[in-house]
């Protein structure tokens with residue numbers, strides 16, 4: 001009789017749930033330790049491009065049941081003039097990349113993953129020693145890297161709020177922006193104050209998600225990591241240079257306490273995601289700005305690699321485990337660090353001094369040209385047209401040849 005190898009997964013966020021699904025599919029027994037009881041989730045949506053929906057589809061994730069809305073167009077407006085500076089449709093993304101690009105409410109994505117992970121409630125409410133998996137005080141990451149934590153606030157924060165699409169469509173000025181348009185990003189960018197307001201629908205098109213990335217203001221977001229309150233006046237003051245044609249009334253549609261603000265963090269790229277028999281996945285490995293809406297997607301990719309590489313490992317076989325984890329690093333360090341460094345550099349990315357050199361420390365594949373826009377065709381090709389299963393299977397075959 002053989003015993004299954006066992007993994008402990010710390011944290012049941014998107015990365016933890018996806019890891020536990022992947023490892024179970026690889027034949028492992030999994031224990032999930034999550035400090036919270038999930039009474040609340042972050043009230044915001046998330047876009048999941050084909051590099052990750054490929055993985056979720058293999059797991060039979062039910063996109064329809066989770067209210068997923070296709071994300072097949074991206075429009076950037078100049079915030080000060082209201083003019084369109086970029087518009088791209090990618091309705092053929094499923095045809096060309098094999099899988100759809102979807103937007104979901106985070107709670108719905110989480111619930112869908114939790115259903116597949118068949119997580120026992122017993123795993124919740126278990127805090128593993130260490131303050132938080134990725135925050136500045138994290139002992140877990142310090143233990144993992146053997147260095148003091150280098151996570152720092154970026155000086156950038158996000159206002160986020162959800163509004164009903166019925167309310168948006170009832171407004172004669174807002175209606176033309178969304179009604180009858182292909183679903184996807186509608187974004188307003190103020191390059192002077194470096195503000196980016198991104199909106200898109202989720203929950204079957206019934207809810208509009210809004211996120212305004214902006215320079216952190218004194219005192220905001222300090223009460224709570226995720227759930228600090230921001231007033232409408234705070235948001236209006238931040239958007240003071242925005243053209244009147246910009247849909248400012250969407251701010252008014254937020255409920256009185258409906259706008260939340262949280263800080264964004266960054267950390268230098270890790271040179272390895274592996275330490276002995278431990279591996280970091282998700283924001284613990286590569287916390288990033290949401291420039292390319294890619295943090296969760298790249299984490300889900302990593303779990304597909306884990307699924308392939310861990311399938312051949314037997315309980316107690318630490319030699320094979322070490323070999324497969326070395327392959328994991330070889331596959332994932334270039335992809336994850338490229339995505340993180342490009343995201344953290346913001347839309348101007350290659351114009352930011354030192355960014356290209358830093359990316360080239362880890363990643364030697366083709367780079368989108370300077371000026372390539374987030375979710376524009378060059379970045380879609382670089383970030384989304386990737387089959388993590390195939391890459392892992394090929395690396396594995398090569399390693400045994």
Ligand SMILES: Cc1cc2nc3c(=O)[nH]c(=O)nc-3n(C[C@H](O)[C@H](O)[C@H](O)COP(=O)(O)OP(=O)(O)OC[C@H]3O[C@@H](n4cnc5c(N)ncnc54)[C@H](O)[C@@H]3O)c2cc1C
Nearest residue numbers: 011013014015035047128133282283290293294295296297
């Ligand atoms: C505004 C914004 C928009 C974004 N949009 C997108 C997008 O459109 N597409 C995309 O792919 N990505 C997006 N991202 C990135 C994405 O949200 C993250 O990459 C993803 O949620 C990270 O998941 P995670 O599981 O690694 O971390 P988390 O979601 O932070 O989960 C960590 C879990 O670990 C638990 N935990 C922490 N410490 C302990 C402990 N000591 N013991 C036990 N449990 C613990 C926590 O309670 C939590 O549940 C966005 C990010 C932001 C900020």
